[in-house]
Amino acid sequence: MLFYHLIDGFFLGGLYVTIALGLTLVFGVMNTVNLAQGEVLIGSAYLTYTLASLTHLDPLLCLLLVAPIMFVIGYLVQRLLLNPLIPRGQETLLVATFGLLLVAETLFGLIYGNNTLSLSASYTLTGVTIFGDTVRTIYVIALVAALLLVVGTHLLMTYLPLGKAIRAAAEDPGAAASIGINVPLVYGITFGLAAAISAVGGTLIGLSFGFGPTTGSSWLLRSFTVIVLGGMGSLWGTLLGGLLIGVLEEVAASVVGPQFRDLIVFAFLVIVLIVRPEGFFGQRVGVAK
Amino acid sequence: MSTVSKAARSLFLMAMLALSMVACGGTGGSGNQTIVIGATLPLTGALAAVGVLLKAGYQAAVDDINAAGGLEVNGQKYHVNLIILDNTSDPNTASNQATTLYLQDNAVALLGPFTPPLVIPVSQVAERVKRPLISTTAPIEAWLSARPSGWQYSWDVFFDEKQQTSMSFQVANMVKTNKRVALFTDNEEDGVTMGKLWTEEAPQFGYTIAYRAIFPVGTTNFSSQIAAAKAANAEVLIAQMTPPDAMALWKQMKALGYHPIVAESEKGSSTTTWMQALGNVGEGALIANFWSRSFTYPGSQELAARAEKAGIKATIEQAGYIMGYSITEVLFDAIKRADSTDPDAINRAIGQTNKTYPVGPIRFGSNHADPIRAIMLQWQNGDTVQVYPPVSGVSLEAPAKGLA
């Protein structure tokens, strides 16, 4: 049985990676804690829901359109709202993203109603046998998506000129600007990118579980745990952190009972912060130490 | 410190106080020939799906009495003014709104929200201001235990939960199973109370609780619990959990190949959202209720038809509407019987209720609760049908179709 929890938690952890990656990117590059990350995820799920019910296409296929839309939304939010606030410090950004959270939550309720929705596809109702245990197919898809996203983002950051610009802007915006990098533009693209990545996470949430206007905050908390463990702002740390939280949750639930799952996860979050605020696994995007 | 700005500050404070006075200034709801009744309901948030049904039921009863010229008290016809506020499923807000309705709008009585987390704070307000409240909430046990000294002004109509839990096993007895039960409940007070009752009742019917899972509301991944239930070879599944959690559980049982023969989804499958979100997977789920189409209490069929017209199509949702309508009528009857708008007189009259309403006979015990009889419904072809007590033309589908 314990082995089963390990396997299941590992695959579930893949899903956690996809929801936390956007948060870590925004923190790593712009030093912004995006309290509206949960709403970015759920908003993507709603968009996919609309598109899938209009076109009857597979939700994952809908991502081809939803991700670009989320990119544009993210880009605009950064350029119009967040960029001007950056010089005023981190709390200002907390408040602004919190305002976004309130507005988005209300809009979801007004547009889509308060019922729980979920995205349907054949693979959400099937399982895959791995080492003799059945794991939901959608978790396997999520893990593959997580690996692709992390590796893809890493390649982008390392080899493409855009990635180099992002890293330069993350390291020292002033210096980056002085060598001709358009920092506000780079920031906008980064937030857009984070939102597009989160579109994948949000759609996977919609497929795996359900979502309503207020479900975002619980995913925000989970994302926090993942990125704190992995090291806030670190790509590879998020990958490891996500997988580890998935395993920890499942093992903890089976050892001490599912009712203590959240308690253990939050206690773990606090302990990691106290013991090692920089996380266990990685360094911030672009910060070469 | 600058003195000028201090003066400015003081002036400002005064303006602030004036502003709050304006905000506080009660207009007072009761006009000459109007009687005010209030309700704080979850119209948005997690519990909204059922909140809107009660709202429609309350409103229909009030519309009817006003159409008939109003409520007659002491030889005078009163127009009934129903004020409904949305508490967003938040207990703190529910408590504040109940205070507003009683004290600012001068409501003589309140109709309740539902579920213990919302009803108990509102009941506490009713006791504090000494004005009646009639609510409908599961389980009665949890509501009663909130005030060991007894409720004075709060009244509750809901299932007899002991009968309800026995019924789960009586229904399971209608088909052949190995009598091993997997019990899933969240750690909310209704989950805790009901979980305890099922555990107590099971042996009397020859059932064993082979696996028991307790988890917090908002749990998303149930893989481990499902694997354990499967390993325990439980052919009967009983779950009491919120709709989002229950839907997640059902999807995952399907994906992981757990096929219980009997599957009951209390709370989770209480609205059509169940079928909308789950599609065919939701088919075959059982849920207890207090009303079905087979009921012929006076007015109940007509009300069902009205609900249908108002867009409330599923039987289980019409039940909520009819319950809302019925407890509003209980209140009206009490006001008429009291022949007064005095809250204390109305409160005493509520205690004397003894009549058959569209939802069934209602009569309160000395503990202010009226346990009504539960029946079992099953989701079949997108609607709920009564499977227990058996009615002609309907049979229990087993194994649960959606999970098979």
Add this chain to the structure above:
Amino acid sequence: MKTHPASSDQLAPPVTRRQSLRHLAPWLGWGVLGLLVLLAALGPLYLSAFDLVLAFTLFNYMTMAQSWNLLGGYGGQFSLGHSLFVGAGSYTIAVLLLHSGLPLLLDLLLSGLLAAALATLAALLLMRLREAYFSIGSLGLAMAALTWMLNWSFTGATSGLNLPPAATLDYSTLYYLALGLLVVTTLTIVLLVRSPFGLRLMAIRDDQEAAAELGVNSFPVKLVTFAISAFFVGLAGGLIALNKLEIEPDSAFSMNWVITMIIITIIGGIATSTGPLLGAVVFFTLQQVLQNSQALSSLLTGLLLILIIRLAPEGLWPLALKLGRRLGEGLLSRFAHSKQAETVLSAQEAVGGRSRLGER
């Protein structure tokens, strides 16, 4: 605003008319303030029961926002975990009323003290963390406490606790308790931030390293601030339980409490002592006026928050002061063409106004 908060008198040349005004002003100010306190103290004489309940809630909002502001505004520690102290206060008073024979006022005091003790513990754990790390850590701690309470059978787990009916206070008593708490909280915090302790706190906020070089040890200052902030929030939590008579974890430890504190403080003016009072009035009025339309209410709150942080991040109170100063300048320049007016009014801002959110 870089003006030094020095006494304006030494700079002021004798302009007789204005000086006589200035001699009169403090008396006028104190008079109005006294009248106001008297008005509030006599509240139950002319307010309806419902007005008393509203005032009770408003006073508690003010107290909680004021306390959050001490840590979050003056201290620069943006706590997302203050709901923990509301819940701790509520639960302490409930447990004491149910299980001890202590008098009610002592129970109330203990609920504040327990919150302060918890805050001290939290401070020991979290005070090393800065900025976002502290925010997330405090949030994690509050969430851990909530999930613990959901499972703790001693406090009734998810069902929570019901206060004994004998503990039911009438609305005017509750009103006075909340008013008293508000006055004590505001006075304490106003005096504290103007004391050497407060100056050290703000020095640490603005630049911890520089403060350390000047010999300011940040840890005890932050610790005490955290404890005081939590103490008053805990007391408010106790009052809330006394009014509601029933508490359960999800509402006692609700994230909404800290969210409300932050919204109020930001709207009114962070790191000002009047800001939270003004913010509470604005927020509460919005809430009351729109209580028939919750969606509109939270939408407007969100938009207001975004607008304020984008356009007037220092909040409404400093904005009002600024506008008032312009107005005052205009008026004063008719009497005398000197720069003094500006000095006089801006001095206030330099003491209370926060440099960080607005100008960094």
